[in-house]
Amino acid sequence: xxxxxxxxxxxxxxxxxxxxxxxxxxxxxxxxxxxxxxxxxxxxxxxxxxxxxxxxxxxxxxxxxxxxxxxxxxxxxxxxxxxxxxxxxxxxxxxxxxxxxxxxxxxxxxxxxxxxxxxxxxxxxxxxxxxxxxxxxxxxxxxxxxxxxxxxxxxxxxxxxxxxxxxxxx
Numbered sequence: 161x162x163x164x165x166x167x168x169x170x171x172x173x174x175x176x177x178x179x180x181x182x183x184x185x186x187x188x189x190x191x192x193x194x195x196x197x198x199x200x201x202x203x204x205x206x207x208x209x210x211x212x213x214x215x216x217x218x219x220x221x222x223x224x225x226x227x228x229x230x231x232x233x234x235x236x237x238x239x240x241x242x243x244x245x246x247x248x249x250x251x252x253x254x255x256x257x258x259x260x261x262x263x264x265x266x267x268x269x270x271x272x273x274x275x276x277x278x279x280x281x282x283x284x285x286x287x288x289x290x291x292x293x294x295x296x297x298x299x300x301x302x303x304x305x306x307x308x309x310x311x312x313x314x315x316x317x318x319x320x321x322x323x324x325x326x327x328x329x330x
């Protein structure tokens with residue numbers, strides 16, 4: 161499946177978080193999406209299958225987008241499912257003990273995930289990994305999800321460098 165076919169139907173990138181009240185430190189790592197340049201990836205995801213995960217995507221202007229899973233599964237496997245229906249959902253997002261932020265996500269029931277195209281909301285997902293702080297997303301219908309994302313590794317650092325360079329080139 162091509163990157164374009166995978167991400168555009170899934171709202172061009174999304175933030176994935178698991179449906180659980182609290183999750184332990186992640187055993188997963190950040191991996192570049194298949195077909196991405198390992199030295200300069202524009203899409204990375206948490207590669208664990210035993211916990212919920214996150215997908216971060218950087219567009220051509222260096223703006224972040226994110227998807228969070230609401231179930232423990234492989235992100236590539238989730239995104240291969242047919243998911244033609246989605247709806248908007250209001251949520252509150254928090255990194256560690258920082259202030260809670262109101263946000264709007266797109267909920268995709270077929271793959272039990274939420275996604276955002278908002279750079280500032282996706283940046284909170286990014287910051288959760290950088291700071292090693294838990295990420296909490298509370299939605300009215302889907303419940304509260306708390307996730308401990310993996311610590312930044314070389315893939316995450318390459319993604320951050322690439323995305324920062326694109327943002328600086330504007």
